[in-house]
Amino acid sequence: MSKQKDFVKFENVDKSYDGKVLVVKNLQLDIEEGEFVTMLGPSGSGKTTCLMMLAGFETPTNGEIYLGGKAISSIPPHKRGIGMVFQNYALFPHMTVYENLAFPLRVRKIPKDEADKKIDKALSMVSLQGFASRMPGQLSGGQQQRVAVARSLVFDPQLVLMDEPLGALDKNLRESMQYEIKHIHESIGVTVVYVTHDQSEALTMSNRIAVFNDGKVQQLSSPDELYEKPVNSFVAEFIGENNTFNGEVSDISDGKCKVKLANAEIMANPISVKSKGEKTKVSLRPERALINPKDKMDNIHNGKIEEVIYHGDHTRVRINLLGNPEFILKVPNSSANLDIKLGNEIKIGWNSEDARALDPK
Amino acid sequence: MSSETKQILTTDGIPLEVSLKKAEKKNKIKAFLLVAPLLFFLIITYVFPIGDMLFRSVDDKMVTQMLPKTFKAMENWDGQELPDEEVFAAFHEDFIKLVEDKREGKLSTQLNYTKNGFKSIIKKLRRKSKSFEEGNYKEQIMAVHKRWADVEYWRAIQRRAPEFTGQKYLKGMDMYVNEEGKIVSVEEDRRIHRVLWLRTLEIAFFVTVFCFLMAYPIAHLLATLPMKYSNLLMICVLLPFWTSLLVRTASWMILLQQQGIVNDFFVGIGLVADDNRPEMMYNKTGSYVAMTQILLPFMVLPLYSVMKTISPSLMRAGKSLGGTPFVAFWKVYFPLTIPGIGAGCLLVFILAIGYYITPALVGGASGTLISNQIAFHMKSTLDWSFASAMGLMLLSGVLVIYWLYNKIVGIDNIKLG
Numbered sequence: 001m002s003k004q005k006d007f008v009k010f011e012n013v014d015k016s017y018d019g020k021v022l023v024v025k026n027l028q029l030d031i032e033e034g035e036f037v038t039m040l041g042p043s044g045s046g047k048t049t050c051l052m053m054l055a056g057f058e059t060p061t062n063g064e065i066y067l068g069g070k071a072i073s074s075i076p077p078h079k080r081g082i083g084m085v086f087q088n089y090a091l092f093p094h095m096t097v098y099e100n101l102a103f104p105l106r107v108r109k110i111p112k113d114e115a116d117k118k119i120d121k122a123l124s125m126v127s128l129q130g131f132a133s134r135m136p137g138q139l140s141g142g143q144q145q146r147v148a149v150a151r152s153l154v155f156d157p158q159l160v161l162m163d164e165p166l167g168a169l170d171k172n173l174r175e176s177m178q179y180e181i182k183h184i185h186e187s188i189g190v191t192v193v194y195v196t197h198d199q200s201e202a203l204t205m206s207n208r209i210a211v212f213n214d215g216k217v218q219q220l221s222s223p224d225e226l227y228e229k230p231v232n233s234f235v236a237e238f239i240g241e242n243n244t245f246n247g248e249v250s251d252i253s254d255g256k257c258k259v260k261l262a263n264a265e266i267m268a269n270p271i272s273v274k275s276k277g278e279k280t281k282v283s284l285r286p287e288r289a290l291i292n293p294k295d296k297m298d299n300i301h302n303g304k305i306e307e308v309i310y311h312g313d314h315t316r317v318r319i320n321l322l323g324n325p326e327f328i329l330k331v332p333n334s335s336a337n338l339d340i341k342l343g344n345e346i347k348i349g350w351n352s353e354d355a356r357a358l359d360p361k
Numbered sequence: 362m363s364s365e366t367k368q369i370l371t372t373d374g375i376p377l378e379v380s381l382k383k384a385e386k387k388n389k390i391k392a393f394l395l396v397a398p399l400l401f402f403l404i405i406t407y408v409f410p411i412g413d414m415l416f417r418s419v420d421d422k423m424v425t426q427m428l429p430k431t432f433k434a435m436e437n438w439d440g441q442e443l444p445d446e447e448v449f450a451a452f453h454e455d456f457i458k459l460v461e462d463k464r465e466g467k468l469s470t471q472l473n474y475t476k477n478g479f480k481s482i483i484k485k486l487r488r489k490s491k492s493f494e495e496g497n498y499k500e501q502i503m504a505v506h507k508r509w510a511d512v513e514y515w516r517a518i519q520r521r522a523p524e525f526t527g528q529k530y531l532k533g534m535d536m537y538v539n540e541e542g543k544i545v546s547v548e549e550d551r552r553i554h555r556v557l558w559l560r561t562l563e564i565a566f567f568v569t570v571f572c573f574l575m576a577y578p579i580a581h582l583l584a585t586l587p588m589k590y591s592n593l594l595m596i597c598v599l600l601p602f603w604t605s606l607l608v609r610t611a612s613w614m615i616l617l618q619q620q621g622i623v624n625d626f627f628v629g630i631g632l633v634a635d636d637n638r639p640e641m642m643y644n645k646t647g648s649y650v651a652m653t654q655i656l657l658p659f660m661v662l663p664l665y666s667v668m669k670t671i672s673p674s675l676m677r678a679g680k681s682l683g684g685t686p687f688v689a690f691w692k693v694y695f696p697l698t699i700p701g702i703g704a705g706c707l708l709v710f711i712l713a714i715g716y717y718i719t720p721a722l723v724g725g726a727s728g729t730l731i732s733n734q735i736a737f738h739m740k741s742t743l744d745w746s747f748a749s750a751m752g753l754m755l756l757s758g759v760l761v762i763y764w765l766y767n768k769i770v771g772i773d774n775i776k777l778g
Binding site for chain 1: 672674675677678679680681682683684685686688689692693696697
């Protein structure tokens with residue numbers, strides 16, 4: 001069976017709660033069957049609203065959402081057959097783990113022995129065998145979370161929505177749960193739409209990430225592309241660390257451009273600038289800049305080390321470079337002594353390809 | 362502590378336990394002093410008077426003390442035939458003393474509770490006793506009125522001999538101890554209390570049901586509406602709560618009477634004929650309507666406080682898992698509100714079972730409750746011991762309901778706010 005390309009499809013979807021402000025603006029989004037797509041964005045960017053429209057708890061003000069080729073705006077939530085994991089787990093506190101998992105099966109009138117098999121399978125998937133008779137209140141946060149995941153999958157939905165499911169967990173647990181959810185997704189091949197504001201979570205788990213801001217999808221692409229090739233300065237700044245230079249394009253040719261800063265000129269890769277004289281913000285990932293480069297690079301400048309912070313596996317160095325006192329470098333600890341000392345003058349080099357000239361916002 | 366365990370000492374060499382007690386003693390005294398005013402206030406104004414009132418229901422010393430010699434002489438009487446001269450003489454002696462103290466009226470009231478007909482013969486006896494000659498009191502007393510020669514009346518006096526009695530409780534259940542000492546029910550046409558007890562339970566039960574039916578949706582709205590609307594609604598719920606009970610009951614009288622607003626409205630829309638206005642007051646309907654309205658906040662508030670804590674995502678989860686809105690409500694939301702339902706129902710039922718002013722004003726003859734009967738005996742017949750006996754019966758009824766509730770639902774599940 002070939003996978004459906006646009007298993008979930010948002011078509012020109014607008015959403016407004018008060019008739020004055022659009023929370024979601026003309027949203028277009030296609031999600032392939034079996035994909036793990038994360039909606040990532042700051043709070044208030046419209047990502048949770050999108051999820052709620054997909055689940056059926058909010059109706060689009062305009063436009064249509066398709067699931068498996070069918071328009072679903074007029075289908076009530078309980079008939080959509082979409083599994084959902086809520087932010088605070090939403091386990092039924094008066095039911096045991098078993099009864100929680102049995103709920104979606106009972107309302108579907110699945111015979112008891114078949115239901116028991118499904119529940120066993122779902123519980124073993126989240127390694128919670130033997131917890132069936134516990135009440136949710138007797139479980140730890142991580143265990144509750146896993147029950148919620150099992151419950152959303154137990155009735156074999158084609159699509160599972162997760163609304164910041166790991167928000168309430170501590171850091172270590174969150175990381176191990178990220179892998180666990182990712183592995184579950186890989187093993188059963190269900191389509192997952194995941195909402196989070198945590199970029200590392202999004203980068204770890206997803207096939208594709210939709211970065212939301214201001215009610216719009218800013219970029220929809222795979223994690224590596226999103227990190228390496230942000231298409232605008234919001235994405236560049238929201239995902240990962242970022243060094244920026246504000247300037248004006250002074251020359252543009254052969255897929256390269258010159259950007260004039262206050263007192264220097266750098267070479268950059270023109271992404272959203274097209275002609276001379278445009279204002280731009282040049283974005284450069286910290287790990288793409290090297291100290292005392294041996295290879296030939298088309299940007300080599302001198303900077304002064306302002307701060308050195310030891311991080312164990314790497315050292316962060318803050319450098320005053322070309323009038324930007326917040327220029328960050330990451331130096332892996334294995335590298336030879338590079339003369340990184342506070343106050344030293346050093347040479348910094350990077351390829352113009354990695355310096356992306358984006359919109360000036 | 363076993364003898365082998367080494368006693369732990371503080372650095373000063375004092376045993377740790379002693380030291381701990383000493384350190385905590387100050388705090389305990391402080392804590393006690395803080396609650397002491399309220400404690401004494403409660404003992405003086407609550408425990409003592411209520412205890413005294415309840416004690417009255419079994420206390421029968423009054424007659425015992427008024428006729429000490431009579432009861433002493435009666436110890437040898439078998440109660441089969443008229444007592445002999447010794448009893449009559451003792452009774453005469455007690456009676457003369459009572460007349461001197463002007464207390465014979467109290468005696469007649471008391472004896473009249475036991476058997477009707479004592480009032481007039483005691484009055485007569487007082488008039489005649491002034492001209493009694495010494496000796497042969499049996500003949501002289503029997504000559505006063507033929508009832509004095511009736512053994513039944515002497516048995517009635519004898520029944521008042523014990524210092525304590527449970528008769529008031531029997532009377533509250535329309536029963537009494539007959540001449541043979543057996544507990545029997547009174548004649549059917551005089552059984553007023555049983556009817557009242559049953560009616561009290563019935564009205565309290567239905568008022569609770571009506572309150573529940575109306576309060577549940579209101580409480581749900583209160584808990585789920587946006588703040589600005591729910592605050593307004595909350596004020597609507599609380600406003601009658603802050604209004605005087607009497608005012609609210611009186612307004613129901615204005616609304617419900619035959620020439621009242623509700624009837625005018627029914628006539629206006631042609632629902633009933635002008636000359637056939639239904640009676641909605643001075644009967645059970647009046648009690649139901651007014652009590653339901655007045656007790657409604659007591660149901661809304663506990664329900665609201667429980668519903669407020671139920672996360673809306675639970676209903677959403679129920680729906681997203683495939684439950685219809687009704688299934689999600691019935692399997693998920695409703696079970697979670699049970700603590701609030703329990704608290705609200707218990708509160709309303711207990712309040713309704715002892716309700717007094719409202720049924721007295723709008724209940725009429727068929728809508729009055731047992732508490733109105735208690736008030737009647739407190740104020741009109743002045744039979745306080747009977748009133749307090751019924752009060753205690755009411756109280757034990759409430760305690761039984763509380764106990765049952767605890768058995769069935771569990772008192773820990775109650776949530777009042």
